[in-house]
Amino acid sequence: MMRVLAADIGGTKTALCLYTGATVAELRAEHAQEYESRGFSGLVPILGEFLRGERVDCAGFGIAGPVIDGVCHTTNLPWVVDVASLRQVCGTSHCALLNDLEIAVLGVPCVPADRIVWLQERPIVHSAPLELVAIGTGFGRAFMIPNEHGSSSRAFATETGHASFGPRNAIERRLLNYVAERHETPCIEHVLSGPALRTLYDFIVFEGLAPPSAQLEIERAEDPSGVIGRLGARDLDDGCAAAVALFADLLGSVLGNVALGSMPRGGLYVWGGVARKLRNVLERGELLDAFRDKHRMRDVLETIPLALIDEPELGLIGARQAALMALAQLP
Numbered sequence: 001m002m003r004v005l006a007a008d009i010g011g012t013k014t015a016l017c018l019y020t021g022a023t024v025a026e027l028r029a030e031h032a033q034e035y036e037s038r039g040f041s042g043l044v045p046i047l048g049e050f051l052r053g054e055r056v057d058c059a060g061f062g063i064a065g066p067v068i069d070g071v072c073h074t075t076n077l078p079w080v081v082d083v084a085s086l087r088q089v090c091g092t093s094h095c096a097l098l099n100d101l102e103i104a105v106l107g108v109p110c111v112p113a114d115r116i117v118w119l120q121e122r123p124i125v126h127s128a129p130l131e132l133v134a135i136g137t138g139f140g141r142a143f144m145i146p147n148e149h150g151s152s153s154r155a156f157a158t159e160t161g162h163a164s165f166g167p168r169n170a171i172e173r174r175l176l177n178y179v180a181e182r183h184e185t186p187c188i189e190h191v192l193s194g195p196a197l198r199t200l201y202d203f204i205v206f207e208g209l210a211p212p213s214a215q216l217e218i219e220r221a222e223d224p225s226g227v228i229g230r231l232g233a234r235d236l237d238d239g240c241a242a243a244v245a246l247f248a249d250l251l252g253s254v255l256g257n258v259a260l261g262s263m264p265r266g267g268l269y270v271w272g273g274v275a276r277k278l279r280n281v282l283e284r285g286e287l288l289d290a291f292r293d294k295h296r297m298r299d300v301l302e303t304i305p306l307a308l309i310d311e312p313e314l315g316l317i318g319a320r321q322a323a324l325m326a327l328a329q330l331p
Contacts, residue, residue, distance in 0.1 A: 002027065004323050005051070005059035005090060008100065008315030011076030012037060016050050017316050024324060032316075042079045047089045055091030060322030062103025062315050066157075070097060096322040100315060101142035102155040105132040106325070107318025108144070108269055111311050117279065119288055120306040122265075130266035131258055132309075133160075135251070135274040139189040143262060160258070161189035168253060168293075171207075175246075178203050191250055194274045197225035197232075201243040210239035229274065233281050244281045251282070252290030259304045260297060271309040282308055 004019040004027060014035045021027035033050055040046050043061075065075040070083035083097040098106075108130060127146055134140040139161030145154060165186045167173040179186040179199065190196055198218070205212045214227070214237040221227045231237040232244030251270070259268055275282065292301050311317070 003054075003056040004320055004327075005056040006316045006319035006323060007043075007047075007059070007061045008103070008313075008319055009043060009061060009063040009074075009081075010037065010100070011064055011074070014040075014043070014046055015313075015316060016046070017320070018050075018056070019320055027320070037077055043081050044085050044089050047086070051089065058092055058094035058323040058327035059086065059090045060096045060098075060103065060319035060324075060326065061086060062098055062100040062319045062322070064100050067097055067099055072097065072099075094323070094327045096319075096326040098155070098322055099142075099157040101132065101134060101140045101157045103318040103322055104134065104271065104314050105130065105142040105144045105155045105318065106321045107314050107316075108132055108267070108309065110317050110321055111309055111314065115309060115311040116269075117283065117308040117310055118306075119270075119283065119308060120291070120302070120304065122303055122305040124267055124305055125265035128265035129262045131262060131264040131268045133255060133258060133268070133270050134272040135192060135194075135270065136272040137194050139192050140272075141258065143264065144266075146266065161193070162187045164188075165191055172250070174207065175200075175203055178206065188254060192247065192254060194225050197228045197243060197247060197274070200246050201228045201239055204239050204242045204246070210242045212239060213237055214240055225274075226277075229277050233278055244278055245286055247278070248281050248284070248286040249290045252287035253293070255287070255306070256291045256294050256297075256301055259291070259301055259306075260294065263300075263304075265304060267305045267307065269307050269309050271311075271314055273312075275308060276310055276312070279308060279310060 002021055006017045008015045014037045017032040018030050019027040020030045035046050063072050065072045072081045083095055087093050087095045130144045132142050141160040142155055142157045165188050167176045176186055179190050183190055204210050214231055218224045218227050228240045228243055232240035235241050292298050
C-alpha cells in the first residue's frame, strides 16, 4: 500500500493530508488534519504528532517562504525548515520542499474540471507554459514549463507582486499618486491583494466617485477588506461596488501583462481566497476586457486560456503531486 504525505504550510495554519492506495491512480485521502502553526516550535513536531512514528513512501511540502538549497527560513513564522529533517521524520529520502506557489502551480493540472471557471476558454497547448496568479494576503505568481513530452518539468516562483504598478489611464494615474503618498515604491501588491481592497475603496471615496455610506461599518470591522469585498460583490454599496470593479479591471490588465511575458497557452489561472470570494465580479466582464486591451496584441491574448480556480485545497493537491515527482525522480 502506497503512503503519500502532502503538506501546505502557512503562517496561520498547517494542513496535512495522508493519501493511501495500491497505485497512484487509486490514491485517496485517508487522514487529514489542520494545526495552528504558531502553536508549535517548528514543522517537525507537527509531523511527529500527525505521523506518530509511521513512515511514508514520499512527501511534498509547500511552505510560505523562499526555499534555498533545501532550507526555508519561513516568512511569517520563527521556523527554520530543512529537507534533511523532513526526510528523517517521514522515514523516506523522497521528499520535496518547495515554495507554496511552486507547489500550487504543480497542482493545477490535477484540479477537477468542475473546479475550473473559464473566463476565456481556449484549447490548451500542453507543450506551452502554464501560469498561476494567486490573490490573497499578497499577490503571488508562479509558472511551470512542461518537458518535451508535455508532462510537468519544473515549477518556478516569482516576486511579481513587488513589480511596479503601471497606470493605463487618468484614473489609474491618480491612483498611483494616491498609493505613492502611502508607500515609497508603489507595487502591484498595493493595488491587487486582500488589503488593497481597502486602499481602492478609500481612493474611490477620496476622489468623490462614490459616497462613503459604508465607511463606519468598514472602519469597525476586524477585516475591512472582507466587508468591502462582500458588499461590493453583492452590489450592496456604491463605493464598495466601485472598488471591486476597479480591482477586476486592474487584475485583468496585470494578467494581460503576465500573458504577454510568457505566452501561457498551457493556461493562465487565477487562484486565492480573494479571487474566489470575488468570483462573480471577475466573471462579469471587466477583467476580460482589460486582459485583452493591449492594442495590437489583442488577437494574441484572445488565444490564451484564462480561468479562475475555485479549489481551496490546491496547495495540498500540488504537494501530493510534488511528492509523487520526488518518488519518481530519486533512486
